Amino acid sequence: MSDVPLPPDVLAQILSWLPVTSLLRFRSVSKPLRALIDSDYVTNLHLNHSVQSNSNTNLLFGGDRSLYYFNLDSDTNAVNKIHNPLYFAIFETVILGSCNGVVCLCTIEPDNEIAFWNPIVRKFKKTRLPPAKCLEGLGRGLCIKGFGYDHVHDDHKVVRLVQYCSLFKELVHSKIEVFSLKTEVWKEIGDFPYRLCSRKYLNVFTNGALHWLVSRQPEVKVGFLIAAFDLATEEFTLVPQPDFANEKVQVNLGVLGGCLSVVCNYPKCNVDVWVMRSYGVKDSWSKLISTADVKIIKDLDFLRPIVYSKSGREVLLEKNFERLYWYHLENKTSERFKVAGIPRLFVTEMFTGSLVQVKIGSASRNVEKKEENEKKNNRKKDDFLSKGFRLVL
Template sequence: MSDTPIPPDVLAHILSRLPVPSLLRLRSVSKPFRALIDSDYLIKLHLHHSLQSNSNTHLIFGGDRSLSYLSLDPPSAAAAAAAAVTPTHNPLYFAIFEPVILGSSNGILCLCTTEPDNEIVFWNPLVRKFKKTKLPPAKCIQGSGRGICIKGFGYDHLHDDHKVVRLVQYCNLFKDPLHSKLEVFSLRSERWKEIGDFPYHLCKRRYLNVYANGALHWLVSKEPDLRTNFMIAAFDLATEELRFVPRPDFADFADRNNNLQASQVNMGVLGGCLCMVCNYPKTNVDIWVMKSYGVKDSWSRLISTSDGKIVRELDFLRPIVYSKSGREVLLEKNFERFYWYDLGNKTSKRFKVVGMPRFFVSEVFTGSLAQVNIGSGSRNVTKKEQNEKDSRKKDDFLSKGFRLVL
């Protein structure tokens, strides 16, 4: 038997390797344990370890106002033929308009409803805490018809702030922008700020913006025809400045197919890196990955396949995540099914997820202890959680010893 005190730093490193549900259960061990698990130090340490080890990875599914999530953490996930989702509370279930998933960062998901309702939620589905607010409506231009309003979500690492970016654009009959503005909402200050004009045409794809490397990315062009000279625009959330990222060189494969314009292009994120999917209908699909952000020569073709299961009747393809071993990539096809693609033998197999909607929108998020301090996933625990928060103020875990009896 041993009751030697464990230093707080050592205990924190041990706890940082556990999944979030286990840590939430351990909060009831003692007040010092709860104080340590709820501390900013352990929250950041746990997130850092999860990102570095490619662990605590989850998929959340949205559709028909229901939300559910799936853990991709088991080592055998890539080898499994099927898995089952876990239903979870939808903090915008009673909204007038059906909510959409804007994105995720550091374990925080952002949900919103469409214009003009504009309810928005910052939410940790594992900790079951959320913060809800309502955004002001986008500016309307009289006589200009219906405009485009898209939103994106990401994290400003410089100011430790989560931000929502809104891009509003109205065009005339010749598709020239009449009004095009970028606006930013800060979760820390809870205020909107207008950034400036956005004089580019947006690529009207299902996924209009992609968050990677601290920036939101869009496919844009200076001309209405986006099939040829499109560019990758990047809005840096820390500096709140617009820049451009070099795109991959599609020429080699396009020459073999003699028709680059026939390809369908969309962006994504894989392993924290910006990626691009180029679909040559009924022929081939290429997935490019930018290994060093902003460096044109770092674009490399990770996947090039003509597998019928992938290419046949393909409207949209998106890489989701690497397997734990890094030898497989999970692909989402047409918002209705998944495939594990083996990078070694270049084959794919169907991955069935029991309980997900027939047609869905999915988002990858890292399970974390990150807190958003207003709201709760269950009204019944709001008072209890507030009492726990008050009691934590009385605990100074760094001044106490932790004892683990073996």
């Protein structure tokens, strides 16, 4: 056997095929291997391979303050309870979303403690956002947060949408703010000219933008629009929606395989799932699922597509925040997907296992330096006291 080492490019390609847990173990082999695994090149190569091959797919189940983790490639059918970085916060934890393997957790207003967390690497950064400003006589209004990644500026961002409505459901004031993790600064973008239609799973992130189901009218029944907020340009656009019957339909947004999706629920009749194959192109909408399966439509209040199976022949669906189903695209049947250990009511978040970690801004670096200096000073004091005094019994 040859003792000639592999070229770094070849070794990086091999490493990109491995699970994150294996890569974390291999970091202990040698300093050169650790440096290669920690490099941006291997991190990005591994993430791109995972996305293209639909591998390293994980599910995060949020229920109250507890978080549970499940790997779809695992041989077991039970979740593992995982430490919640915000477990000891006063308010409950909300999963804002995930991208590139980073999950954003947040406590509700007015606490606003936020954790940017990689569940596989088990490292996180925390910060606290200022509460939404109140308008005199209108209280705090409706405050919705979303999470996404600005690929142009390599920056994770939190978007906060605040709306104030009158007693007659008329939109009085609506504004949108953006928090940059890189600069740790809030920036008010301006007025948001639409009214939110639904309060269930209000925003979804895909194609570099957050999306909301909105309307220009007080009542949802008059129709809806899909509003998009680009995190790179920080501008609003409208995304064309699919053509479907508007009568007695309940609509919500989702993301499936990186594509924007629309779920149309015709109560006690059937449910359709549309997928936009080419982002922004109206003609690219296709009806992926149309089913009247009793297991799906019975008592259906909310349905969301989560992820494709590794073969691409099934779609995992979350129903009413309490059940999961695999829907078979070929024979158009569904079967219950039971995972041991998940809470009775839960929110499912799909994330790709990756080595990506958030890049914190200058403010947090200054805090970290201050804490390090305080620790050094405390150690010096302890050393002085231990050398200068002796306890006599």
